[in-house]
Amino acid sequence: MDYKSIAEKIIDLKNADLTLRIKLIESGQISEGYNEEMKDLHNKNAKILNDIIDSIGYPTIDKVGKEANEAAWLVIQHSIEQPEFMKKSAELLKRAVRENKADLKSLAYLTDRIAVFEGKPQLYGTQFDWDENGNLSPNHFDDLAKVNERRKSLGLNTLDEQTEIIKKQAKNENQSPPINFEQRKQEVEEWKKNVGWIR
Structure with missing residues (x-):
């Protein structure tokens, strides 16, 4: 399994997300509800990451490194129109945290976000x-x-x-x-x- 290129792919997803966010901030559109372009990107990123997870399991630090592990969390955190994916990921992240292969803070943020939506x-x-x-x-x-x-x-x-x-x-x-x-x-x-x- 080529974890290095998978890690790069996950980091690219995060970078696309953050680049679009900066664009929306700069154009003054960040407060205007859930922007359509951002919604599409979040859903597309979630699908790509879900396929990766189905293939390699949760992108833990030992598999993809710290940066890609954190990038995966950000993509999950922003996949707000995908409740099943988000909840599935939270369970996998919980296991990864127990095994010291992911950050407990990431799990805290994801747990809170799911609670708020529910x-x-x-x-x-x-x-x-x-x-x-x-x-x-x-x-x-x-x-x-x-x-x-x-x-x-x-x-x-x-x-x-x-x-x-x-x-x-x-x-x-x-x-x-x-x-x-x-x-x-x-x-x-x-x-x-x-x-x-x-x-």
């Missing part, structure tokens, strides 16, 4: 969205003290510190809250049903 509280406070006051806030989580404890165990900063970082990043990228919060909330719920996150 309408469940996140455990690590890694996922953020605009709230009704037009502020970027962590999505629903269970208990602040427990979240901070879990974050600390992963070597992450506190949720308050992370919130400030996320707000600064959004400001630097000229992101802005939705004009109509209730309408966007409704659209997101509809989208979750359509792609199969919730019934």
